[in-house]
Structures are given as structure tokens and as C-alpha cells.
Amino acid sequence: MKRNEIVSADGQLSVPFDHVTHACMTGSIHALLQYLLLFDYDTVARHTCYFLGYGVSPELSAHLPAYYFKTKQTGTVLTPSRWLDKISMRLGRNRNYPFLKNSKIFAMDVGFVPPLIGSQPYALLSDGPLGISQNMQPSSAEYQRQIKKKHTLQGRLEELLYGPVAVFGWGNNPQCREFYLTEENPNALVLQGKPIHIRSLRHMWESASDETRQLVLNVYGVDDNDIALLNSKRYIFLTQPFTRDRTLTDDEYHHLLQRIFSHYDTSQMLLKLHPRDKFDYQKHFPGIAVYDKKVNMQLLVLLGATVERAITICSSSVNSFPENVTVDWFGPDIHPKLKAFFGQMVPPYRSYNQVSL
Numbered sequence: 001m002k003r004n005e006i007v008s009a010d011g012q013l014s015v016p017f018d019h020v021t022h023a024c025m026t027g028s029i030h031a032l033l034q035y036l037l038l039f040d041y042d043t044v045a046r047h048t049c050y051f052l053g054y055g056v057s058p059e060l061s062a063h064l065p066a067y068y069f070k071t072k073q074t075g076t077v078l079t080p081s082r083w084l085d086k087i088s089m090r091l092g093r094n095r096n097y098p099f100l101k102n103s104k105i106f107a108m109d110v111g112f113v114p115p116l117i118g119s120q121p122y123a124l125l126s127d128g129p130l131g132i133s134q135n136m137q138p139s140s141a142e143y144q145r146q147i148k149k150k151h152t153l154q155g156r157l158e159e160l161l162y163g164p165v166a167v168f169g170w171g172n173n174p175q176c177r178e179f180y181l182t183e184e185n186p187n188a189l190v191l192q193g194k195p196i197h198i199r200s201l202r203h204m205w206e207s208a209s210d211e212t213r214q215l216v217l218n219v220y221g222v223d224d225n226d227i228a229l230l231n232s233k234r235y236i237f238l239t240q241p242f243t244r245d246r247t248l249t250d251d252e253y254h255h256l257l258q259r260i261f262s263h264y265d266t267s268q269m270l271l272k273l274h275p276r277d278k279f280d281y282q283k284h285f286p287g288i289a290v291y292d293k294k295v296n297m298q299l300l301v302l303l304g305a306t307v308e309r310a311i312t313i314c315s316s317s318v319n320s321f322p323e324n325v326t327v328d329w330f331g332p333d334i335h336p337k338l339k340a341f342f343g344q345m346v347p348p349y350r351s352y353n354q355v356s357l
Contacts, residue, residue, distance in 0.1 A: 015049065017098060021103060024048055025109075026053065029056055031127055038199070059221060059294060093115065101120075106124075124178070128316050129316040137187045143172075146167060177194065178196070220299060226303075230270060233307060234265075236307045237261075237272065239271055240315050241274050247338060247341045261288070269311075271289065312330070314338070318348050319349055321350075331347070
């Protein structure tokens with residue numbers, strides 16, 4: 001790779017440093033989709049550098065016009081390699097990515113992103129439907145974690161090394177100048193006093209050029225066969241990365257799913273895997289169909305995927321479905337570890353059935 005340009009994964013496309021006007025930083029495929037639809041094709045294809053976390057699979061990033069790197073982010077938050085990676089990014093930021101000094105930064109500001117943001121202003125992308133409401137109200141577990149982290153040794157070290165965004169993410173800091181959301185997010189304190197731009201994914205998709213739509217389809221690898229598979233089942237269960245995030249053990253999650261699935265005819269069920277979910281569903285539930293492409297449920301719905309009933313523990317992606325789809329919501333209260341992790345969870349903002357075990 002030349003030191004003054006960014007080269008795509010297949011080596012076919014390159015963007016010179018002095019052509020970069022925008023930076024997209026995220027480990028979320030929802031935020032990536034939102035960014036690809038926010039701007040015209042020329043901006044996203046020829047003037048953007050993408051910094052992507054482990055939540056964006058190589059299958060997706062390989063089709064982006066120009067991305068700089070992917071971080072593995074393995075281990076726990078205290079793993080030495082993760083600290084070294086972040087310190088290296090922070091110290092080498094200005095040398096390795098000089099274009100960031102003058103680029104407009106759009107980010108989901110958690111994980112590996114704060115060291116890259118540094119002291120720069122940025123706009124927050126959406127991590128998913130109602131993400132800000134779920135995470136940034138006083139009763140939410142994430143908001144309380146930020147308050148507590150500020151007064152810990154780890155929090156003080158991260159703020160010193162990477163800047164305040166490392167402690168106060170989700171836009172909860174002065175550097176976040178504006179918010180880009182895909183729907184209203186009520187009761188979120190961080191939104192007060194800052195510009196808020198709300199454009200639904202459907203509106204952006206319908207307004208996008210043919211070039212942009214084709215880029216999105218290429219990146220996410222979606223075709224008519226995917227939609228046909230989803231439409232072949234009556235029920236869809238939206239999974240979440242509880243074992244990957246160390247919220248539940250494999251045994252705890254397996255037992256919980258057995259109880260949930262007992263409510264349904266599983267021969268008519270499709271498991272739609274969360275992009276970061278690593279649980280082996282085919283091993284534990286061999287009779288249930290699995291859709292494991294790293295694709296947003298929101299995009300699949302836009303392309304015509306529909307079911308009779310959408311089922312989840314507490315995935316906000318159920319908000320993607322139209323009102324003629326029944327939503328069964330179990331909620332984090334079905335397990336004490338989930339309740340402790342999520343705190344006061346925001347329920348779907350559309351109609352739904354509250355289901356108990």
C-alpha cells in the first residue's frame with residue numbers, strides 16, 4: 001500500500017489521501033448501512049475512508065471502495081493486546097491517517113473508535129433502532145456504567161490515553177456535535193441541545209440512486225434467494241450476541257432458548273443471526289433453519305422479506321417490521337443476568353405481545 005492512498009480489499013480501487021473528505025468509523029453493520037445511504041454515491045465511494053471493527057465481517061468490508069483496516073478486538077476489555085492496539089492507534093493517528101484532521105467524522109463511538117476520534121468533533125451514527133433511548137437515559141445500564149467508569153482507575157487511564165470519548169460514548173460528550181438517527185429516540189438526555197437529523201432507512205433507500213443501491217447490495221451480499229428463504233417460514237427469531245458479549249454462558253443461553261422455542265412450531269421457524277453472534281445454533285438446535293449472513297434485518301425488510309411473526313428476547317430490530325407482522329417480545333426480565341446487563345429496557349415502539357416463559 002502506498003503511504004498516500006487507501007486501497008480497497010481487492011486492490012482494484014484506491015482513494016488518495018487528499019481526496020478523503022469523510023471518515024466512517026464503526027463496528028456496526030447498521031451504522032455502516034446508514035452511512036452508505038446518507039450521502040451521494042460519489043461521497044461514499046470516492047471520498048470516504050472506512051474504519052471497521054470486528055462486527056463488520058470481511059465478506060462485507062471486501063466490497064467497500066476504500067477501507068483502512070479492521071480491528072479484531074479479541075479478548076476482554078482488560079486484555080493487554082487490546083490496550084496496545086488502542087494506544088498504537090492513538091499515537092499513530094496523525095501520522096498514519098493525516099486526512100482525519102480535515103475530514104468530517106461519522107462514527108459509532110464505542111470499542112476501537114475513541115482513539116481514532118481523538119479530540120476531533122464528530123457526528124454520531126445510529127447503532128440500531130432506539131439505540132440512544134435504550135442506552136442513554138438515566139435508568140439504563142450503559143448510562144450508569146459510564147458514570148461509574150469515570151471514577152475508576154480504568155476510566156481515568158482510558159480518558160488520559162484516548163480522550164473523554166473513551167469513557168463517555170454514545171454521544172455523551174462535547175465532541176459529539178450532532179446525531180444522525182433513523183427514528184425518534186425519546187427520553188435520551190444526550191440529545192438535548194444538539195442538532196438531530198432523522199431519516200428513516202426506508203426513506204433513504206427509496207431516495208438512493210441506482211449506483212448506491214447496487215453498492216449496498218454488493219457490500220451486504222443480498223439477492224433474491226435470501227428474501228425467498230426468509231419468506232418461506234412463518235416465524236423468525238432474531239438472535240443476540242449474549243454469549244459473545246459474556247452476558248450468558250452457552251449453557252444458560254441454550255436452556256433459555258429451549259424454553260422460548262417450546263412456545264412455537266420450530267419447523268416453521270428461521271433463526272436470523274445477529275452479526276456478532278457466535279453461538280452454535282446448528283449444534284444445539286439442528287432442526288431449526290438458520291440464516292447467518294451478516295445482513296441487517298432492516299435491509300432485508302426493505303427488500304421485501306416478511307413473516308407472520310417476529311420473535312425476540314429484546315432485539316430492537318423487531319421495530320423494522322410493518323404492523324401486519326406480529327411481534328413477540330420476551331424482554332430482558334426473563335433472566336436475571338440479562339436484566340442486570342440491560343437495566344430498564346425500552347420496549348418496541350410499535351405494537352407487540354409481551355410474552356412470559
